[in-house]
Amino acid sequence: MNNDKLLVLDNVTKVFTKGQGFVKSKIEAVSRVSFELELQPPEIFTLAGESGSGKSTVAKLILGFEAPTSGSIYYKGQPLEHLKGKREFIRDVQPIFQNPFETFNPLKKVQNYFHDTERSFGSPPRGQYPLTERSLELVGLTAAEIKDKYPSEMSGGQLQRASIARALITNPSLLIADEPVSMIDASLRMSVVNLFKRLKEEQGVSIIYITHDLATAYYISDRIAIMLRGQFVEIGSVKKVLDNPLHPYSQLLQSSVPAPDPRDRWTEDIALSDLEAREYTRQGCKFAGRCPRVMEICQRQEPEHYRVDDRLVKCHLYR
Amino acid sequence: MAILEVKNLKAYYITHKYGRSSTVRAVDGVSFEVNKNEIYGIAGESGCGKSTLLKAVSGLVKPPLQILDGEVSYNFSDESLNILSLNDDRQRRRLRGVRISLIPQGSMSVLNPVRRIRKSFEDVVYAHLDVSESEFEEMVRDHLQALGLDWTVMHTYPHQLSGGMRQRITIALSTILRPDIIFADEPTTALDVVVQRGVVQLIKKIKEEQQNTLILVTHDMSIHANLCDRLAVMYAGEIVEEGDVQTLFSNPKHPYTSMLLNSLPRVGDSSPRASAPGAPPSLVDPPPGCRFHPRCPFAMERCRKEAPLLRDVGNRHRVACFLQEGGQ
Ligand SMILES: Nc1ncnc2c1ncn2[C@@H]1O[C@H](COP(=O)(O)OP(=O)(O)OP(=O)(O)O)[C@@H](O)[C@H]1O
Ligand SMILES: Nc1ncnc2c1ncn2[C@@H]1O[C@H](COP(=O)(O)OP(=O)(O)OP(=O)(O)O)[C@@H](O)[C@H]1O
Ligand code: SF4
Ligand SMILES: [Mg+2]
Ligand SMILES: [Mg+2]
Numbered sequence: 001m002n003n004d005k006l007l008v009l010d011n012v013t014k015v016f017t018k019g020q021g022f023v024k025s026k027i028e029a030v031s032r033v034s035f036e037l038e039l040q041p042p043e044i045f046t047l048a049g050e051s052g053s054g055k056s057t058v059a060k061l062i063l064g065f066e067a068p069t070s071g072s073i074y075y076k077g078q079p080l081e082h083l084k085g086k087r088e089f090i091r092d093v094q095p096i097f098q099n100p101f102e103t104f105n106p107l108k109k110v111q112n113y114f115h116d117t118e119r120s121f122g123s124p125p126r127g128q129y130p131l132t133e134r135s136l137e138l139v140g141l142t143a144a145e146i147k148d149k150y151p152s153e154m155s156g157g158q159l160q161r162a163s164i165a166r167a168l169i170t171n172p173s174l175l176i177a178d179e180p181v182s183m184i185d186a187s188l189r190m191s192v193v194n195l196f197k198r199l200k201e202e203q204g205v206s207i208i209y210i211t212h213d214l215a216t217a218y219y220i221s222d223r224i225a226i227m228l229r230g231q232f233v234e235i236g237s238v239k240k241v242l243d244n245p246l247h248p249y250s251q252l253l254q255s256s257v258p259a260p261d262p263r264d265r266w267t268e269d270i271a272l273s274d275l276e277a278r279e280y281t282r283q284g285c286k287f288a289g290r291c292p293r294v295m296e297i298c299q300r301q302e303p304e305h306y307r308v309d310d311r312l313v314k315c316h317l318y319r
Numbered sequence: 320m321a322i323l324e325v326k327n328l329k330a331y332y333i334t335h336k337y338g339r340s341s342t343v344r345a346v347d348g349v350s351f352e353v354n355k356n357e358i359y360g361i362a363g364e365s366g367c368g369k370s371t372l373l374k375a376v377s378g379l380v381k382p383p384l385q386i387l388d389g390e391v392s393y394n395f396s397d398e399s400l401n402i403l404s405l406n407d408d409r410q411r412r413r414l415r416g417v418r419i420s421l422i423p424q425g426s427m428s429v430l431n432p433v434r435r436i437r438k439s440f441e442d443v444v445y446a447h448l449d450v451s452e453s454e455f456e457e458m459v460r461d462h463l464q465a466l467g468l469d470w471t472v473m474h475t476y477p478h479q480l481s482g483g484m485r486q487r488i489t490i491a492l493s494t495i496l497r498p499d500i501i502f503a504d505e506p507t508t509a510l511d512v513v514v515q516r517g518v519v520q521l522i523k524k525i526k527e528e529q530q531n532t533l534i535l536v537t538h539d540m541s542i543h544a545n546l547c548d549r550l551a552v553m554y555a556g557e558i559v560e561e562g563d564v565q566t567l568f569s570n571p572k573h574p575y576t577s578m579l580l581n582s583l584p585r586v587g588d589s590s591p592r593a594s595a596p597g598a599p600p601s602l603v604d605p606p607p608g609c610r611f612h613p614r615c616p617f618a619m620e621r622c623r624k625e626a627p628l629l630r631d632v633g634n635r636h637r638v639a640c641f642l643q644e645g646g647q
Binding site for chain 1: 364365366467481482483487509510511512513514515516517519520538539540541542544545547564565568578579580582583584585586587588589592593594595598599
């Protein structure tokens, strides 16, 4: 089953207990999420959405760092619970984190991370690190540039490229990049996202790109899923979803990307989000409290996924 | 008259380690003026000295940061003072708490993690005002309400709140005493776009209501485009261009400003876009001449040797680049 799929999430839910005292509540940080990535062609799939909407939890479920409360995940046709923690899987699915300064210990030379990873996954000839050299070359760095350097001696953009290079040593099929550019300047972001594009096109690597930077998502990805309080509210091709968003939350998200143009300022006020736990535990549609197009049914009944214009939209407007 | 005047400010980090001293020239000869009621933006890449400039201007100078030169004067309606010559600690604290307020980078650092939000408000209000508990509650309730925040947040601990909510509370806390000038350091960075928009909305609202002056630091050019009246672009410890925000975005004159603007991808545009070349220099040993010359596509012989001055090219638009002087 699922032999032509790289990754399948089938109705995956993750429940957390949050808070203490009077704000204590059970939330579905990931709620009945389903999607698939094909083995071929490789794809960049973006997960976007407000802070606290469950994006990192999806990443942790795919990496096997958290187990689903219900539902199943398959990687290359096999159930994830059989693969978790196995060398082959760790080698094939590599994470990239938000803050490169936390990925690397400040007291350890950057090159040592490469050498350790290469030694534990391959058997390099003594004192030689061909995989390190190859992966550094892929991200546009050279061994000389990281030689004897500590993390503090590199720029944020350089260090993030180094952390991607380290993930590439094992020649993975899938990268899970959780906000890889949010800590680095816009001017350096392009170097990272251009790298992702090249990895997909030239090395056939698929990437799950988690971000709230919709401009870079538009630039590099094929498909996008918009998350809101644990749910996928809209999934489709990135061009369709961002050029013409259908779900009122996707519309809010898209119109909230600030334009780098003083003639194009926000003029309308938006309703600000309520306490997170309150939205998570809401009946009906999770967006009903803030939605400019809310209807009576939205308050009491959860919308299904409706297929509209080649995408799925979870909103009563499209019944 | 300008409410804030900064002249030739130099603020360096000077450290001594193992008998060697090292100097980071984080703010190196910066001059600018901010008018009353204006939103003045400061842009530039990470590490160019934006936070250091805010610290120096707001009088938060402690070792290893040192002021080597310059003047910082405030002209309020009823008093004028030079913050660098205030030697009375009490005076400086009063200035910082009541007349000017700094929203520092990273909202967690202001909110004490082991104290409820209410305590943080009590600390700020009682330190500067002699009010009763009921006056305190009324004041905070009104302020929160004006900003669209729920009173229940007062009973929570910071870790129970989302990053966006914490940032909104930090802003509420920094403006409860209605300061004349607000300094905000990266108030929207690392927040998602919807929350970011909420924070921008909040800042606009406070400014409208309290009629104060805002100095906004962020590397995000789009936020500057959305909020500022005038904008200064910093590179390697210096201001390289300054002007009204319309002019700066439609007609940037410094090659660095153009580079910053061109590197921004936009929704709706997936045409290939090259990454900006190179990285900012070290401030321990900045390049001679124009500090931008190693990354500048137009660098000339002169740029490698001489440092261009920040000169007015008309309409209060200032640029530090030899191209503006006809090259040679
Ligand atoms: N281990 C945990 N225990 C309890 N609650 C958790 C845990 N991990 C995450 N949560 C909660 O689950 C929800 C989703 O969190 P998650 O980190 O997945 O969101 P996110 O979309 O990645 O947000 P951000 O953009 O801020 O990174 C949040 O309310 C979060 O507080
Ligand atoms: N306490 C310190 N000791 C020594 N150097 C410092 C110290 N704090 C900052 N610096 C250095 O001073 C320079 C300017 O730092 P600053 O924090 O002002 O930059 P910034 O423009 O605010 O950057 P960011 O966008 O990353 O916040 C940097 O080179 C930085 O490494
Ligand atoms: S279901 Fe209703 S509340 Fe939810 S987004 Fe659609 S219209 Fe708005
Ligand atoms: Mg996350
Ligand atoms: Mg800073």
